[in-house]
Amino acid sequence: MVDDRPIGIFDSGIGGLTVLKEIHALLPHEELIYLGDTARVPYGGKSKETVLRYTLNNVRFLEAQGVKLVVVACNTASAYALPELLDHDNPPVVGVIEGGVEAAANSNGARIGVIGTEATINSMAYQNAVARLRPGSQVLAKACPMFVPLVEEGWVDNEIALAVAHEYLHEFQGKVDALVLGCTHYPMLKTIISSVLGESTILIDSARETARIVSRTLDRLNIACQPRQNRPRIRFQVTDSPKRSMEVARRMVGQVDIDDAEYVDIT
Numbered sequence: 001m002v003d004d005r006p007i008g009i010f011d012s013g014i015g016g017l018t019v020l021k022e023i024h025a026l027l028p029h030e031e032l033i034y035l036g037d038t039a040r041v042p043y044g045g046k047s048k049e050t051v052l053r054y055t056l057n058n059v060r061f062l063e064a065q066g067v068k069l070v071v072v073a074c075n076t077a078s079a080y081a082l083p084e085l086l087d088h089d090n091p092p093v094v095g096v097i098e099g100g101v102e103a104a105a106n107s108n109g110a111r112i113g114v115i116g117t118e119a120t121i122n123s124m125a126y127q128n129a130v131a132r133l134r135p136g137s138q139v140l141a142k143a144c145p146m147f148v149p150l151v152e153e154g155w156v157d158n159e160i161a162l163a164v165a166h167e168y169l170h171e172f173q174g175k176v177d178a179l180v181l182g183c184t185h186y187p188m189l190k191t192i193i194s195s196v197l198g199e200s201t202i203l204i205d206s207a208r209e210t211a212r213i214v215s216r217t218l219d220r221l222n223i224a225c226q227p228r229q230n231r232p233r234i235r236f237q238v239t240d241s242p243k244r245s246m247e248v249a250r251r252m253v254g255q256v257d258i259d260d261a262e263y264v265d266i267t
Contacts, residue, residue: 003223006031006235007214008062008091009071012054013041014238014245015148015184016073017252019096022211023071024234024256027218029225031232033065034258037266039240043076044117044145051119055081059093061266067091068223071214075116075182075206079125094217097125099209100180105133107202109177111140115168116182118143126182140176144168144183151185154251157192165189165196178202188252234258239266 007030009020014036024032035058037043043051055077059070070093072078072085078095085093104112112134114126121143130139146164155161172179179201181187187205194203218224225232234257238245242261249258 002226003068004031004225004228005066005068005223006033006233007069007071008033008035008065008067009073010035010037010058010062011074011184012037012043012076013148013152014038014248014252015151017249018184018187018207019071019073019210020234020258021253021256022205022207023214026211026215027224029227029232031225031234033062033067033235034237035062035264035266036236036238036245038238038245042117042148043074044119046076046119048080048123051077051080052084055085057266059085061264063091069094069214069217071210072096073184073207073210075120075184076123079120079123092217092221094210094213096184096206096210097129097182099213100182100204100206101126101129101133103204103209104130104178104180105137107178107204109202110134110137111175111177112137113172113176113179113201114139114141114182115144115147115179115186116141117148118145120182126180140172142168142171144186147183147189148185151188151252152248154248156188161189161192162195165192169193169196172197172201176201178204180204181206231257235262236260237262237264239264
């Protein structure tokens, strides 16, 4: 079976473009639609009820565009809303927590760190999932909210980023064998984070692990797209500030050829 319908990806902002980039690298023949809810970003400080309402709104908007799979490229939405979304059979849904947890559970060390937004950390989603997959492991979790604006300003390799990383991560030094980057912005800071924690700490890129889960899901459901001659379209939709979003997107996706940011009203 060949399924040429697009994959829908959404995040509260544009951090989920790291997930889009990894999906495109692994599945270059798939057409993608990215929805950034930039009018209501961030989700990390909002209540569970609000995050659930926004998430369902996003899923319905993508569903109306005929997507074959929805990727919740937002850790906060995955933590708070994924259990309810999994009841949706059409389209199927993949979150960003599962892949990172699997990689952490399969790592050599038993000491696992998790960093993310306040909502993601407070939800205990990562901590509980690691405990289920690897009982007895030690989990150290911390919210690192300043990492997001650093990435969106492009400050990923300067002295300010290094100082913030030291402030957040000094308590992880020598105490974790693997660190899950539990926010889609954080892979952009891997070099800085690694310089603080040292090369002995494995950094788990949740965006890359999510792309692997997406590939497995497409194969399991037999809905993968076959190689095509024409370049698959990558649509970029935002609910506010398309010009600003496109500027940040160029920094985050590099050479990935995406359409100009398109304003959409999802309310």
